[in-house]
Amino acid sequence: MSWTDERVETLKRMWAEGQSASQIAKELGGVTRNAVIGKVHRLGLSNRAEDGAEIAAPAAPVAEARPAPQPTPAPAAAPAAARPEPEPQPAPAAAAPAAETMPTPQPVNFNRRPIVPAGQPLPPQPSANEISPEALASVREVEKRARKLTLMELTERTCKWPIGDPATDKFWFCGLPSAPGKPYCEAHVGVAFQPMSSRRDRRR
């Protein structure tokens, strides 16, 4: 793989957006994060901040569970204006657990009513509660120890199970070590992937 104009462009864009070298490398493919970092330096754009026009506000990538880069969904009284910004980012809204390609079977969402992620087509719910009480208890237990990661903090090795209500600040991802090759930790894998009929509902 070589640094074609196109690839360099992608590199520049992602770097400007605050993406990490490894993320960029993954996106580009065929290069390591070292290669990316090396290129970044050679291009002389290691200083990510600055640059007259900020693009995506990489400012504080982590450390906070702010689920709301909300594009200001039309406030009732106050009309538009005040923000000519083009809003360049598709905004990885916290409501959309789409860190990578993940057909996330939505969690069962015990105590809370409806989870309505901003305009997200909800994947088919795993025909709800056919989950053993033990499993549920286990999950509740685990969720107390959740690392409470933000979307940006998720990696291939962290559990991507969403916890809480995306519409509030009380929302995060489990973040515990995920089962090898799975998107979730052991406990969440247990409730996410149900064997076709896990409940001996002899009633039929």
Next chain:
DNA sequence: CCCTGATTCGC
């Protein structure tokens, strides 16, 4: 251990 970016230096 997981992850960051920075630097070096043989190719």
Next chain:
DNA sequence: GCGAATCAGG
């Protein structure tokens, strides 16, 4: 110019 190896750090 390139990027693996290495370094330094969270």
